[in-house]
Amino acid sequence: MVVPEPGLPTRVRIHEVGARDGLQNEKTAVPTKVKAEFIRRLRTAGLTTIEATSFVHPKWVPQLADAEELFPQISDVDAELPVLVPNQRGLDRALALGARRIAVFASATESFAKANLNRTVDESLAVFEPVVRQAKDAGAHVRGYVSMCFGDPWEGEVPLPQVVRVCTALRDMGCDELSLGDTIGVATPGQVRALLTLLDEAGLPTAELGVHFHDTYGQALANTYAALQHGVTTVDASAGGLGGCPYAKSATGNLATEDLVWMLRGLGIETGVDLEALTATSVWMAGHLGRPSPSRTVRALGPTTQPDKDQ
């Protein structure tokens, strides 16, 4: 039953991260052809922003070492296909292949900046500045990921003004869009509201903010609902709930796109996504990965042929 809620957006753009954020956390690399087919199927299911891969050094993310092979195989896909770039070298590789959407990856905390980027927060922002400028000069759209916005495995609670500072720096260097990441999945709706309110006050338009929640503690969809109530219209999600965070014991990671679409459909919010086709795609990918999707909706809607190593 569709019951629209006054004050909620009428349309949400889903930023699908399964092919990048999901597959980069797999123990073994998925064949390039399967990745390309996955992206095609996601597009057929109605997704229009599909983060495709990452141009990081293969040493750090061997699962996505085939970015150069993959990208030309999907160049005809009629969708926005952002790619992650960690530095100048990654940007050069991505632009050379014709990427039109770039994403950079910053941290709200010093500990994660050190662990993930081997730099301080300010050093990493300094690295990104020329990257963002060059991407913009090349006509690319730039997304800035901000990880650990709500909690950090080393530092615990993250002071929200610290998050606002990093967001403002990324916006000031030219990012078109920011994605607020709850990398370890600890946030609850009050924190989401509080951060969005602070970002309002700092002059960052809600229309340029996306949210990126992890379901490690089961909070992702409640947090998304709080963000929608604040007016957010870009939500990151991962088909079938692919992916996880190496710092949490649990395998549960990204918000599953199917669970998100179920909620948005019920709220009368347009996404353009065909839930049944998307579920079929996640079941197909689960077959390649050899284990069932952790998405509740995929489990409920999926055929019984879904691989079932799970309970």
Add this chain to the structure above:
Amino acid sequence: MVVPEPGLPTRVRIHEVGARDGLQNEKTAVPTKVKAEFIRRLRTAGLTTIEATSFVHPKWVPQLADAEELFPQISDVDAELPVLVPNQRGLDRALALGARRIAVFASATESFAKANLNRTVDESLAVFEPVVRQAKDAGAHVRGYVSMCFGDPWEGEVPLPQVVRVCTALRDMGCDELSLGDTIGVATPGQVRALLTLLDEAGLPTAELGVHFHDTYGQALANTYAALQHGVTTVDASAGGLGGCPYAKSATGNLATEDLVWMLRGLGIETGVDLEALTATSVWMAGHLGRPSPSRTVRALGPTTQPDKDQ
């Protein structure tokens, strides 16, 4: 980080259903002594309303056929210990053992009334009326469960006025509290708000309403958040996410108490529950059941000694 939200309740009473709604869905019966120990541990973890068992005919729910043995073993537990009764006979058995809290189980839809109770909705309400009256005369507190409030596997969408009619009938016959059940887990937050608004208009006080969400499509916590925003202060949940719905393919069932407590704690809402002790209890019960808890929070917080048949 605790960020209270204006307008949300400051305290929520969790109606713990794991020992009844959870264990009644297990394939094999759990030994009576383990059930009693489970209830004691739930109390030690801070839960104060613990639905203990069901006085239904053993033929229908063999998993809880030991109600007569169990109830005296927990009579010293300092908590409210509601028990489910399907009819006069069940009530007599429960009252004879000293039960002070009774729950009856109605359906918002004809199909589920027929499948679950083998009666029409009105016939089942007629059966409950003398049961509720006698329970009240005996000084017992009576909860009325209303199942299939948002969707029904046979009928699909459930017209909300139909739900309001059943709720009003139960209230009029003397129920002290109602529990609004999304038995197949299909609801989204807009439906929750819509039903609660209709119940307001029908004169049913929100203070006498509980919500009972299933996580079949991952919506339970988002729906709970919507209910809290409406002022609901009683939330049903099942320790470790025990239980499921026989009509859904998925094993995912009740909202996990741990996932609920994580959200409430983050919102600064008091529950009296010690999350670590509760997680330990669910891990202990998972050991008895031989499979890991489906609760995201239990998976994230639990020790690595949690049985791990899962991915």
